[in-house]
Amino acid sequence: GDSVTQMEGPVTLSEEAFLTINCTYTATGYPSLFWYVQYPGEGLQLLLKATKADDKGSNKGFEATYRKETTSFHLEKGSVQVSDSAVYFCALRTQGGSEKLVFGKGTKLTVNP
Amino acid sequence: DAGVIQSPRHEVTEMGQEVTLRCKPISGHNSLFWYRQTMMRGLELLIYFNNNVPIDDSGMPEDRFSAKMPNASFSTLKIQPSEPRDSAVYFCASSFRRIYEQYFGPGTRLTVT
Numbered sequence: 359g360d361s362v363t364q365m366e367g368p369v370t371l372s373e374e375a376f377l378t379i380n381c382t383y384t385a386t387g388y389p390s391l392f393w394y395v396q397y398p399g400e401g402l403q404l405l406l407k408a409t410k411a412d413d414k415g416s417n418k419g420f421e422a423t424y425r426k427e428t429t430s431f432h433l434e435k436g437s438v439q440v441s442d443s444a445v446y447f448c449a450l451r452t453q454g455g456s457e458k459l460v461f462g463k464g465t466k467l468t469v470n471p
Numbered sequence: 472d473a474g475v476i477q478s479p480r481h482e483v484t485e486m487g488q489e490v491t492l493r494c495k496p497i498s499g500h501n502s503l504f505w506y507r508q509t510m511m512r513g514l515e516l517l518i519y520f521n522n523n524v525p526i527d528d529s530g531m532p533e534d535r536f537s538a539k540m541p542n543a544s545f546s547t548l549k550i551q552p553s554e555p556r557d558s559a560v561y562f563c564a565s566s567f568r569r570i571y572e573q574y575f576g577p578g579t580r581l582t583v584t
Contacts (some may be wrong), residue, residue, distance in 0.1 A: 401475070401562055401575030402514075447514065458527065459573065463513035 360385040364448050364462035371438055371469050379424075379433040379465045382446035384439045389450040391415075391424055391431040396445040405433075405446070416464070474499075475576035483582045489551040492579045495544055496565030499567050504573060505538055505548050506562040514562075520546065553583045 365380040383389065386451040390409045406415030411426035420435045431448060448462040476495040484490055485570040488579040496503050504519040520540045526535040530537070535554070550557055560580050 399577070399578050401564070403575070404572050407572075458516055458519065461514040 360389070360450060360452055360460045361461035362450055362460055364446075364465050367445075367464070368466040368468060371467070372469050373440055373469055374437045375469075377433070377435040377438045377442075377467070379446055379448075379467070381431045381433065381462060383429050383431065383448075383450050385429075385450055385452055386462075387453035388426070389452050392449040392451070393420070393421070393422055393431070393433050394447040394449060394461075396447065396464070398444070398450050402447060438467070440469045440471050441468055443469045474496050474502055475563055475574055476546045477561075477579050478581060480577065481580045481582075483584065484553055485584055486554055487497035487552045488583075489549065490553045490557075490581060490583075491496040492581070494546045494548070494563030494576060496546070496563070497567075497574055498544065500565035500567045500574070501543065501575075502566045502568065502571075503540060503546050504564040504566075505546070506564065506575075508560045508578070509558075509561060517548070550581075552574075553581075557581060558583050 361384045363382050392407045393405040395405045395458055396402045406413040406417040408424035414423045422431050422433045445464045445466045447464045449459045451459050474551045478493045502521050505517040506514050507517055508514045513515055517530045518538045519526055523540045538548045560577045562575050562577045566573045
């Protein structure tokens with residue numbers, strides 16, 4: 359079945375450091391890919407998305423590129439801030455218009471001042 | 472817009488008791504999703520509705536779990552009887568039509584002792 363694998367956390371960085379959170383997926387066809395963020399005590403929020411190969415999603419300084427050849431959608435940010443501390447989830451939605459999202463287990467990021 | 476509203480935010484109950492979680496989706500959204508989040512299993516889709524009709528309940532763990540959506544503005548997730556392994560954060564999410572972005576509520580943290 360479809361699945362998403364994220365790098366194990368937690369990840370701890372200093373402010374202004376470079377961030378990469380790895381995400382790979384297994385799916386048939388051409389899924390849509392997403393990154394969600396969950397701040398403490400809150401629900402998940404969509405951070406960015408990409409719907410086809412080579413698309414780059416971006417938002418709030420975060421970027422991720424849909425790589426079909428490596429089945430990956432790694433999240434990056436050039437300079438993290440303390441306010442970026444949260445749990446980040448990679449997810450996919452299978453081709454065909456299904457409403458179901460399949461999530462990775464999440465990666466907790468802590469940014470220290 | 473008030474966003475997705477869930478109640479209660481926290482619930483502590485004893486094993487064997489009935490638990491009812493409530494969700495009010497964003498007005499105008501016609502798809503509603505119930506998720507469960509645990510450390511061990513991550514975020515799992517339990518059931519989702521489209522136009523108040525259950526479309527896929529394959530994620531419902533067992534017959535102790537049931538969900539209803541009597542109208543477009545209200546849904547419940549019931550556990551009867553509850554067990555300690557049901558302890559988790561339960562999220563409700565809604566979206567406007569198929570494949571659109573899912574908006575998550577703040578979640579209900581359930582503790583069964």
